[in-house]
Amino acid sequence: MSAALQEAFTIRPLSAVLGAEVVGLDLARPLDAATRRAVYDAFVRHQVLCFRDQALTPAQQIAFSEQFGTLERHIARNRGTGNPLVHTVSNLGADGRPSGKVGSQAWHTDKSFRPEPSLATILHAVTMPPDGGDTCFADMYAAYDTLSDAEKAELDGVRVIHSWELSQQKHGLTATPEEIADAPPMSQPLVRVHPDTRRKCLFMGVHASHFDGRPMAEGRARLAALEAHATEERFVYRHHWRAGDVLMWDNRCLLHRADANFDAAHHPRVLHRTCLRGTAPA
Numbered sequence: 443m444s445a446a447l448q449e450a451f452t453i454r455p456l457s458a459v460l461g462a463e464v465v466g467l468d469l470a471r472p473l474d475a476a477t478r479r480a481v482y483d484a485f486v487r488h489q490v491l492c493f494r495d496q497a498l499t500p501a502q503q504i505a506f507s508e509q510f511g512t513l514e515r516h517i518a519r520n521r522g523t524g525n526p527l528v529h530t531v532s533n534l535g536a537d538g539r540p541s542g543k544v545g546s547q548a549w550h551t552d553k554s555f556r557p558e559p560s561l562a563t564i565l566h567a568v569t570m571p572p573d574g575g576d577t578c579f580a581d582m583y584a585a586y587d588t589l590s591d592a593e594k595a596e597l598d599g600v601r602v603i604h605s606w607e608l609s610q611q612k613h614g615l616t617a618t619p620e621e622i623a624d625a626p627p628m629s630q631p632l633v634r635v636h637p638d639t640r641r642k643c644l645f646m647g648v649h650a651s652h653f654d655g656r657p658m659a660e661g662r663a664r665l666a667a668l669e670a671h672a673t674e675e676r677f678v679y680r681h682h683w684r685a686g687d688v689l690m691w692d693n694r695c696l697l698h699r700a701d702a703n704f705d706a707a708h709h710p711r712v713l714h715r716t717c718l719r720g721t722a723p724a
């Protein structure tokens with residue numbers, strides 16, 4: 443395959459909070475080095491990139507994703523395409539019909555329970571409802587920056603246990619022994635330094651169970667208060683999906699969640715997800 447020619451594309455902010463749309467790139471084609479660098483720089487700057495008008499097969503999504511790093515496998519429950527690197531996110535039941543249930547409605551950052559949590563998630567809209575089914579993002583830089591100096595000092599050095607098993611319990615679910623062995627509890631800093639920008643941001647979400655080395659109830663109450671602060675509307679960008687959208691977002695400095703603001707019992711919502719492995723938070 444010959445080297446791809448650099449393509450002309452436009453980057454436009456999507457909101458005053460965060461996010462930008464990228465128009466004019468065909469993600470089914472490999473990116474040349476200059477384009478790849480420009481896309482990554484925009485990703486770091488805007489935190490969420492939306493590539494418009496894409497139609498990717500799972501293999502093409504993998505190829506695009508791998509231009510920016512190493513793909514992370516998904517836990518056994520979170521698959522569905524026949525490929526452990528691609529997770530089908532949907533509201534469909536076993537019979538292939540809309541179930542009325544929408545997952546991932548709690549604020550989280552993907553795979554924070556891994557030793558090297560996700561750098562980025564790439565989510566491709568395959569089938570979307572006619573309205574709604576939004577994805578919301580909260581800026582953890584801004585959430586940290588707006589804490590008082592006393593609060594920042596209090597949180598400095600605090601570590602949090604992130605656990606797939608305990609996050610499942612919050613939803614009344616039970617992780618399987620396979621899942622627990624695959625994703626044991628992990629201690630992560632509550633305030634991390636982003637490896638590219640060197641800015642501090644909060645690192646938490648539904649997988650963050652409690653403070654490491656402190657009473658569980660005390661840590662959970664503090665995490666709940668921090669999450670309420672961090673997800674205030676002033677820090678949030680809501681993405682209204684269009685057909686053909688591919689979103690790429692920075693898990694290192696964002697929380698995100700799905701919004702069930704559509705008739706999930708009648709309209710399918712199907713997306714394909716890949717995740718890029720990051721580095722150990724510091």
